[in-house]
Amino acid sequence: DRLLRRSDPRAHILLLWRNRPCVVIGRNQNPWKECDLAALRARDVWLARRTSGGGAVYHDLGNTNYTVLMPRAEFSRDRCAQMVARALQNHADVPAHVTARHDVAVGGRKVSGSAFKLTTARAFHHGTMLIDADLARLHGCLRSPHAAAIEARGVDSVPSPVANLRDFSWSIDHAAFCDAVCREFAAAHGPVSPVHVDPAAEPVGPAAKLDPDGADALAVDAEARARLAAWDWRYGQTPDFVHRLDGGYFSWATLSATIAVHRGHVASAVVAPPPDASAPPPHVRAALDGIAHLLPGARYDRADAAARLAPLRADRHAAELCDWILAALD
Amino acid sequence: MFALLARTAVRSSALARRHLTKFSKDHEWVKIDQGVGTVGITNYAQSALGDIVYVEIPKAGEEVTPEEPVGVVESVKSTSDIFSPLSGTIVEANPAVLENSKILNKLPETDGWLFKVKISNPAEIEELLDLAAYKKLTEDEDH
Numbered sequence: 001d002r003l004l005r006r007s008d009p010r011a012h013i014l015l016l017w018r019n020r021p022c023v024v025i026g027r028n029q030n031p032w033k034e035c036d037l038a039a040l041r042a043r044d045v046w047l048a049r050r051t052s053g054g055g056a057v058y059h060d061l062g063n064t065n066y067t068v069l070m071p072r073a074e075f076s077r078d079r080c081a082q083m084v085a086r087a088l089q090n091h092a093d094v095p096a097h098v099t100a101r102h103d104v105a106v107g108g109r110k111v112s113g114s115a116f117k118l119t120t121a122r123a124f125h126h127g128t129m130l131i132d133a134d135l136a137r138l139h140g141c142l143r144s145p146h147a148a149a150i151e152a153r154g155v156d157s158v159p160s161p162v163a164n165l166r167d168f169s170w171s172i173d174h175a176a177f178c179d180a181v182c183r184e185f186a187a188a189h190g191p192v193s194p195v196h197v198d199p200a201a202e203p204v205g206p207a208a209k210l211d212p213d214g215a216d217a218l219a220v221d222a223e224a225r226a227r228l229a230a231w232d233w234r235y236g237q238t239p240d241f242v243h244r245l246d247g248g249y250f251s252w253a254t255l256s257a258t259i260a261v262h263r264g265h266v267a268s269a270v271v272a273p274p275p276d277a278s279a280p281p282p283h284v285r286a287a288l289d290g291i292a293h294l295l296p297g298a299r300y301d302r303a304d305a306a307a308r309l310a311p312l313r314a315d316r317h318a319a320e321l322c323d324w325i326l327a328a329l330d
Numbered sequence: 331m332f333a334l335l336a337r338t339a340v341r342s343s344a345l346a347r348r349h350l351t352k353f354s355k356d357h358e359w360v361k362i363d364q365g366v367g368t369v370g371i372t373n374y375a376q377s378a379l380g381d382i383v384y385v386e387i388p389k390a391g392e393e394v395t396p397e398e399p400v401g402v403v404e405s406v407k408s409t410s411d412i413f414s415p416l417s418g419t420i421v422e423a424n425p426a427v428l429e430n431s432k433i434l435n436k437l438p439e440t441d442g443w444l445f446k447v448k449i450s451n452p453a454e455i456e457e458l459l460d461l462a463a464y465k466k467l468t469e470d471e472d473h
Binding site: 239 | 357
């Protein structure tokens with residue numbers, strides 16, 4: 001985003017990067033629906049939300065990301081994907097192609113996902129490239145147990161079978177991939193030169209490869225980092241959704257719950273028996289009313305919700321009910 | 331002093347009676363009537379974006395300026411910021427586009443309006459493009 005705003009709008013810029021394990025969701029996605037948040041926590045996989053569109057992807061050091069910035073007039077969703085596919089064909093001996101969804105695949109399997117951001121003068125395309133990533137962890141993270149129960153505005157991921165480039169080449173690695181893409185980028189845009197981006201915003205020239213050792217280039221804007229790391233962005237930016245919980249089978253009642261969430265906080269929580277059931281006894285009614293009263297305003301996360309529901313725990317039916325709801329909040 | 335006040339009064343009421351459509355460089359249109367601008371994206375914009383799958387628009391009561399994005403449109407994995415061409419306070423957001431984003435592709439310049447803003451700085455209206463200038467902008471971009 002910073003490069004998008006600060007560099008010369010006529011410039012073509014390629015940035016290649018990788019990071020520690022995380023799941024990155026698109027700007028308009030729902031993390032509760034897209035990933036198994038409990039699994040992310042258990043496996044020390046972070047959650048990030050990017051500013052571009054599209055679906056959820058998994059990053060670790062076996063995945064390399066590319067970002068290409070270009071003038072808006074030259075933007076097309078396939079252009080950079082085709083450059084990356086050519087890089088793999090020409091310099092890595094991997095028969096990659098571009099799919100109808102603007103991703104890069106080898107055979108029937110996706111090796112790279114894409115997302116885009118458009119402004120009046122500029123555009124960027126960024127994509128992943130699975131080189132030797134932990135696919136078991138990828139699948140474990142990107143499958144949410146609540147997906148079917150959540151009805152959401154926003155954008156859903158379109159799952160595809162994935163593969164690492166390692167499946168197609170013994171010699172490909174992060175350095176070889178970066179080299180291949182740089183060579184193809186140079187072929188498309190002319191000679192490249194490493195450039196230090198000065199945070200005081202000197203525009204970079206056309207066709208520039210950023211020097212990865214240039215601390216300035218990767219110096220993170222502290223304000224942007226704080227904003228992107230904040231709960232309010234990563235979770236709170238989620239479009240409105242409703243989470244329906246069925247299967248509340250207790251020895252003393254059968255219940256279902258409907259929780260509406262706005263900006264990552266509970267807007268309403270209605271727990272009720274089926275319409276044809278008899279009215280619940282008073283102490284159960286009190287528990288249902290207690291939840292409806294106490295939960296709104298809580299962050300949609302187990303710790304915050306548990307704290308809000310704590311006063312109800314004195315009653316054993318209410319405590320069972322709370323545990324059932326809290327289990328669904330992960 | 332009296333003459334100045336009279337001129338100002340005439341100008342204000344002329345502005346109040348004015349009903350016109352202007353365009354921004356970000357491919358938004360604004361129809362101005364009685365000091366309130368109805369804002370949407372142009373047909374050129376929706377065509378360039380492709381199928382719109384998600385829209386986020388500002389809420390009534392929000393203060394907006396042309397410098398900061400007020401919403402977002404997502405189409406085919408691409409996000410584009412929405413701006414308000416004019417400064418002011420949002421008076422209404424269009425619930426129809428939140429229900430069904432496809433209306434932005436089908437009727438971007440009528441039923442697909444995004445929000446209405448009570449204009450706080452009428453001088454900004456002069457800085458926007460008229461229809462002829464906007465047409466020229468789109469032709470230049472398509473060259």
